[in-house]
Amino acid sequence: MDFAFDARTEELRTELLAFMDERIRPAEAIAHEQRARLADPWDTPAIVDELKAEARERGLWNLFLPDAEHGAGLTNLQYAPLAEITGRSPQLAPTALNCAAPDTGNMEVLAQFGSDEQKKRWLEPLLAGEIRSAFAMTEPEVASSDATNIRTRIDRDGDDYVINGRKWYISGAMNPDCRIFIVMGKTDPDGADPRRQQSMILVPRDTPGLTVERAMSVYGYEDHYHGGHAEVVFSDVRVPAANLIGEEGGGFAIAQARLGPGRIHHCMRLIGMAERAIELMCLRAVSRTAFGKPIAQQGVVQNWIADARVTVEQLRLLVLKTAWLMDTVGNRGAHTEIQAIKIATPRAVVDIIDSAVQLHGAGGVSQDFPLAELWAAARTLRLADGPDEVHQRSLARRELKKYQ
Structure with a gap:
């Protein structure tokens, strides 16, 4: 297997990482302050529209959509590392890049199954980020x-x-x-x-x-x-x-077509969330002292960090393999792997974020760090797009069928 990203992916990764460092990370606090002053709490902070305009200028727009006519034309394998990067700031980055759910899945449905009239009226303004x-x-x-x-x-x-x-x-x-x-x-x-x-x-x-x-x-x-x-x-x-x-009776098939890419997009972003948790864990460990020595020297903390790193590397490889299979043999051919990452990734990332919360003590459950909100989002993804148990049941049946 070739583990290197291709030239276009590397170019987009470089641009996106710079955008995250220069604009997204500093905007997190600004967005929080602006939201507190909104007359309607559901309105969008002004900084979000600024980020969207800049992302579009930088070519970081609609990266999720493989349809070159409507989106960036990236394969799943090319998009995977980019979605991971946006997962490090899951509240701001996907929205800024017009790559946030549920719009992503809805745009995929309209692009694949919508009539020309439906695409004109609804897909085009969604692609432009004009509506949600x-x-x-x-x-x-x-x-x-x-x-x-x-x-x-x-x-x-x-x-x-x-x-x-x-x-x-x-x-x-x-x-x-x-x-x-x-x-x-x-x-x-x-x-x-x-x-x-x-x-x-x-x-x-x-x-x-x-x-x-x-x-x-x-x-x-x-x-x-x-x-x-x-x-x-x-x-x-x-x-x-x-x-x-589409046609009457086609809703179930459309839902499955919609949920397949959605599941892998969630898992990609979850890996980014885990990376953010590891970063916060390490920063906290080297900056705090307890019982006469830095927390980073405590064996249990070192175990948390080491286990988190091993887990993230395992999950990333499985997600990339799944993306590659989706590109080469289609969603149906990658069904087992899609279910595997949907089971494994949210469960493992919840544990990693939970360790980061524990390391931060009271700060971990407060609004001063993103960990509590990251944990809630990751835990929810054990339910979204089908609960773990449904995927386990289906995957086990497929495995057992080989021996029956």
């Missing part, structure tokens, strides 16, 4: 780890579809710039194939009957930079039939 979006799939009344459980109805009525249902933890929905929802629901609830009952449809935010009821916190955090997470009600929401994405 939301993805409405998870529901409070059912176990949404099984997508066939979804109860939201999408019923045909003449030239329209009428949508009724309740969703929650709908990422991006609290952002005032969110203009469009991609909604998953059932168009054929009694269909013989449970994976052909669902469809996806575009619902503009200002459509009558769409109500954003409340913000949902995650371990007490509201995740403002990604537009928050909301509980949303659809009550006789009527949209034109042309708003359907």
Whole structure:
């Protein structure tokens, strides 16, 4: 295997690392101060728009999208180390580069499955960073780890579809710039194939009957930079039939196509989060003294740091292998590896961040360091895009099948 990055990746890494050091890291404190003064807490701090403009000027824009017509044209293997770098400042960097969820997945859906009209109306402004979006799939009344459980109805009525249902933890929905929802629901609830009952449809935010009821916190955090997470009600929401994405019954397949890249993007950024935690751990260890000697000389602290480094190197290689497989044999061919990184990466990174929290003592759980928020984000990713147990079940079945 060739472990070296190609010339374009190295060029982008150099530019992105400089952008992180020169602009993103200093902007973290500025964004926090500006947010505290906003009249609407869901508005975007002015510094974020400044960062977006500069990132675009530097060519650090839409790096996630392999479609050269709409995005940067990078392969998964080329994007992986760049996403890792943005994970070191997960609240600011992905948004600044127009590479933040849920917009990334929504843009991928529109680029791959959207009609020309849908691309013109919604994909183009999303690619330009002019609007934000939301993805409405998870529901409070059912176990949404099984997508066939979804109860939201999408019923045909003449030239329209009428949508009724309740969703929650709908990422991006609290952002005032969110203009469009991609909604998953059932168009054929009694269909013989449970994976052909669902469809996806575009619902503009200002459509009558769409109500954003409340913000949902995650371990007490509201995740403002990604537009928050909301509980949303659809009550006789009527949209034109042309708003359907793809065909009736194609929603489950579209969801799988959307979640595959999303899972690896999360894992890439998680490695960056782990690197940030190791950096903070080391800085703390060499700057504090306890029981007559620097904390860095304590054996347990050295074990934490060494184990964290070994774990990150293992995870990075597995993520890069998965990215390479996605590029060479497709998402289906990389299914086992995608599930493996989805299981292993959030779990391990939670442990690394937890060690960093422990090393910082009271500071680790405070707002003065990013560790508590990093921990909450990493822990949430053991649930997002399918909980660990669902992926373990599927992966184990694939392994067992070899012997049956």
